[in-house]
Amino acid sequence: MCEPVSLSTALMVASSTAAVYGQYQQAGAQTDALALQRQHQQEEIQAQADERAGERVKQARAERARLRVAAGEAGVSGISFEDQLYDTYLQEDLDLGILAKDSRFADRASDARYRSGLAGVNRPSVLGAGLQIAGAGYAGHSQGLQIKTPSRRVTDDAT
Numbered sequence: 481m482c483e484p485v486s487l488s489t490a491l492m493v494a495s496s497t498a499a500v501y502g503q504y505q506q507a508g509a510q511t512d513a514l515a516l517q518r519q520h521q522q523e524e525i526q527a528q529a530d531e532r533a534g535e536r537v538k539q540a541r542a543e544r545a546r547l548r549v550a551a552g553e554a555g556v557s558g559i560s561f562e563d564q565l566y567d568t569y570l571q572e573d574l575d576l577g578i579l580a581k582d583s584r585f586a587d588r589a590s591d592a593r594y595r596s597g598l599a600g601v602n603r604p605s606v607l608g609a610g611l612q613i614a615g616a617g618y619a620g621h622s623q624g625l626q627i628k629t630p631s632r633r634v635t636d637d638a639t
Contacts, residue, residue, distance in 0.1 A: 507603035529583035540572035
């Protein structure tokens, strides 16, 4: 049979080790969930940016086609027509630049939320875990000593 000091110490250390391991697993699960959420946000931001850019390109092409048809019907050509076409390309490029900038800002905001979430994850440090386990070992040892050497009771046998 094991002595009470060793048994109590081993049980406390094992219990504390299991608790620390559970904390590590929970922190890992939280980190994984945050990373997956961040990945999905990036995909959504990119999909929205691609959709908006595609719509803007279609709009610019339609505008240039309308200008070409109107110029052809009116028999207009030359520098003023070329300037109008050039302006549609310029506006398209400006709008696409704004959409790209907005996408970068949305991605930065998503990254900031991700990092903030990571800061909130309670991941025990190696030193803290070691101290917690060592403290549990000490407490178990002390408890075992109390079991091994029971306190003397004063009995009243003199009656």
